[in-house]
Every structure is written in structure tokens, then in C-alpha cells.
Amino acid sequence: xxxxxxxxxxxxxxxxxxxxxxxxxxxxxxxxxxxxxxxxxxxxxxxxxxxxxxxxxxxxxxxxxxxxxxxxxxxxxxxxxxxxxxxxxxxxxxxxxxxxxxxxxxxxxxxxxxxxxx
Amino acid sequence: xxxxxxxxxxxxxxxxxxxxxxxxxxxxxxxxxxxxxxxxxxxxxxxxxxxxxxxxxxxxxxxxxxxxxxxxxxxxxxxxxxxxxxxxxxxxxxxxxxxxxxxxxxxxxxxxxxxxxx
DNA sequence: AGAAAACTTAGCCAACTGGCGAAGTTTCCC
DNA sequence: GGGAAACTTCGCCAGTTGGCTAAGTTTTCT
Numbered sequence: 001x002x003x004x005x006x007x008x009x010x011x012x013x014x015x016x017x018x019x020x021x022x023x024x025x026x027x028x029x030x031x032x033x034x035x036x037x038x039x040x041x042x043x044x045x046x047x048x049x050x051x052x053x054x055x056x057x058x059x060x061x062x063x064x065x066x067x068x069x070x071x072x073x074x075x076x077x078x079x080x081x082x083x084x085x086x087x088x089x090x091x092x093x094x095x096x097x098x099x100x101x102x103x104x105x106x107x108x109x110x111x112x113x114x115x116x117x118x
Numbered sequence: 119x120x121x122x123x124x125x126x127x128x129x130x131x132x133x134x135x136x137x138x139x140x141x142x143x144x145x146x147x148x149x150x151x152x153x154x155x156x157x158x159x160x161x162x163x164x165x166x167x168x169x170x171x172x173x174x175x176x177x178x179x180x181x182x183x184x185x186x187x188x189x190x191x192x193x194x195x196x197x198x199x200x201x202x203x204x205x206x207x208x209x210x211x212x213x214x215x216x217x218x219x220x221x222x223x224x225x226x227x228x229x230x231x232x233x234x235x236x
Numbered sequence: 237a238g239a240a241a242a243c244t245t246a247g248c249c250a251a252c253t254g255g256c257g258a259a260g261t262t263t264c265c266c
Numbered sequence: 267g268g269g270a271a272a273c274t275t276c277g278c279c280a281g282t283t284g285g286c287t288a289a290g291t292t293t294t295c296t
Contacts, residue, residue, distance in 0.1 A: 014139055014141055017136075017138040017139035018136070022132065023131075026208075029212065033219065035219055040273080048254090048256095050272080050273065051255090051257085054273075054275095055255090059253095072264075073264070073272045075273065084212065087205075087209060088209055091202055091205060094147065094202065095199070095202075101151065156242080157242075157243065166284090166286095169285090170284065170286075172243075172244070173285090177283095191241065191293040192243080193242080193243065193244095237296100239294100239295085239296085240293100240296100241292100244289100244291070246288085246290090247286100247287090248288105251284090252284100253280100255281105257276105257278090258278105259275085260275070260276090263271080263273100264271075264272100266267100
């Protein structure tokens with residue numbers, strides 16, 4: 001894998017979480033998971049104006065969650081499914097830390113019980 | 119299952135994602151995954167002032183990610199590990215939608231190939 | 237009692253957000 | 267050529283955020 005490709009899409013968790021923190025943007029992501037769509041089609045169900053939706057789309061794009069390309073006067077938006085990986089990884093890391101702690105607590109309790117059994 | 123528990127069927131993903139969108143708050147969550155800690159101990163590594171950290175903590179608490187309790191003059195903060203479940207669920211849902219789409223595309227391609235083989 | 241510790245509240249501020257309407261720009265169709 | 271479609275850019279606005287300092291409050295220590 002080329003470094004130049006990695007530099008562009010840092011696993012910027014803050015950007016990712018921020019992008020996902022808006023219900024409109026999550027709706028768009030869910031819609032795009034079903035397949036690509038032009039901006040106007042994404043805007044319709046939201047009831048928001050185009051400039052507003054454009055803003056949401058650029059937040060999603062800057063977070064690396066979607067990719068867009070223009071064909072004629074239509075901009076097609078598509079999801080970038082692997083973009084969610086860093087989020088999943090972070091969640092897994094938290095769970096690992098938590099479980100490691102539970103294990104240590106288990107050990108501690110076991111030791112206490114052994115002491116007591118003497 | 120009690121209705122009161124189901125009533126908020128839509129867990130507050132916006133609050134959760136927003137809470138996790140700040141690096142300071144993620145650092146606090148990670149620290150708390152290792153075990154409970156008082157406010158001052160959480161503040162130390164951040165280099166931020168206490169009121170600022172308090173604000174971060176209340177954002178985390180309102181998102182349900184941490185729980186706090188006061189013992190004497192010390193407020194102890196602890197993680198609520200199951201609070202991350204809705205985030206994980208949402209990610210899983212997105213993946214499901216995406217994979218269902220891939221399956222449909224597979225079917226489509228298979229059909230095309232069959233047509234061609236005629 | 238008096239000081240120190242550990243919050244807690246209040247208020248200030250600059251920057252960011254999410255919405256809007258108005259006015260472009262580029263393509264497409266007749 | 268001219269109008270409609272589909273963005274795109276601009277600038278406005280109210281509300282939120284994340285940082286701070288200053289000034290409480292409650293407990294604990296001596």
C-alpha cells in the first residue's frame with residue numbers, strides 16, 4: 001500500500017464520530033449503503049434545502065465516509081464502507097481494555113478466596 | 119422486558135457519537151475502561167482546567183457513557199461499558215445493509231453471465 | 237478554628253454548526 | 267438559442283461547543 005494513499009485518509013476518529021453524530025448524516029449513510037445516489041435524491045427524504053444537504057455531504061466526504069463524482073450535471077454519491085473500520089477498531093479496543101480489567105478483578109477475587117480458604 | 123425500558127427504542131446515537139467525537143473525552147473513556155477515577159485524576163493528563171473537564175464529564179454522563187457518584191468531596195467516575203452497544207449495533211446494521219447489497223449485485227452478475235452463456 | 241483539597245457554578249469569549257435564501261454555474265433537452 | 271435541472275457558492279443567523287477565569291461550596295486535615 002502506498003503511503004500517499006494512507007496520508008489522505010488518516011483514521012481521524014474525531015471527524016468520523018462527528019460526522020456520524022448528526023441524524024441527517026446517518027440517514028444519508030444508511031441510504032447510500034443500499035447503493036449510490038445523486039444529491040437531489042438524498043435531499044428529498046430529509047426535507048432540507050440543497051445547500052444544507054451539500055454541507056452534510058461534504059462533512060461526510062471529509063470524514064472519508066462517502067465518495068462523490070460528477071457525471072454531467074449530476075453528482076453521484078457512494079458509500080465507502082471500509083471507512084467505518086476505525087470506529088469498529090476503537091470500540092473493540094475499549095472492550096479489550098474493559099475485559100482485561102475484568103480478568104484482573106477475577107484474579108484478585110480468586111486470590112482473596114484462596115487466602116480465606118487457608 | 120419492561121415497556122419503560124423499550125420506550126426509547128431509538129437509543130440516542132447522536133448524543134453517543136457526539137460524546138465520542140472529542141479526543142479529550144475519548145481519552146477519558148479509555149482511562150475509565152481501566153477502572154474508576156476521581157475528576158482530578160482524569161484532569162491531570164489532559165492539561166485542561168477542572169471546569170473544562172467537568173463539562174466533558176457531564177457530556178459523557180448525559181450520553182450514558184459514564185456514571186459518577188460523590189463520596190465526601192471526591193466525585194468518582196466509572197465507565198458504563200454497555201453504553202457502547204447501540205453504536206456497535208448501528209455499525210452492524212450498516213454492514214448488513216451493505217452486504218445485502220453485495221449479495222444482490224452478485225445475483226445480478228450471475229444472471230448476466232447466464233444470459234451470456236446462452 | 238482555619239487552611240487546603242476537590243469540586244461546582246457562573247459567566248465570558250471565539251469558533252463552529254446547521255439551517256436558510258439569493259444568486260451564480262454547468263448540462264441537458266427542445 | 268433558451269429554459270429547466272442539478273448542483274454550487276455566498277453570506278446571514280441563532281444556537282452550541284470548548285476553552286478560560288473568578289468566585290463559590292463542601293469535606294477533610296491539623
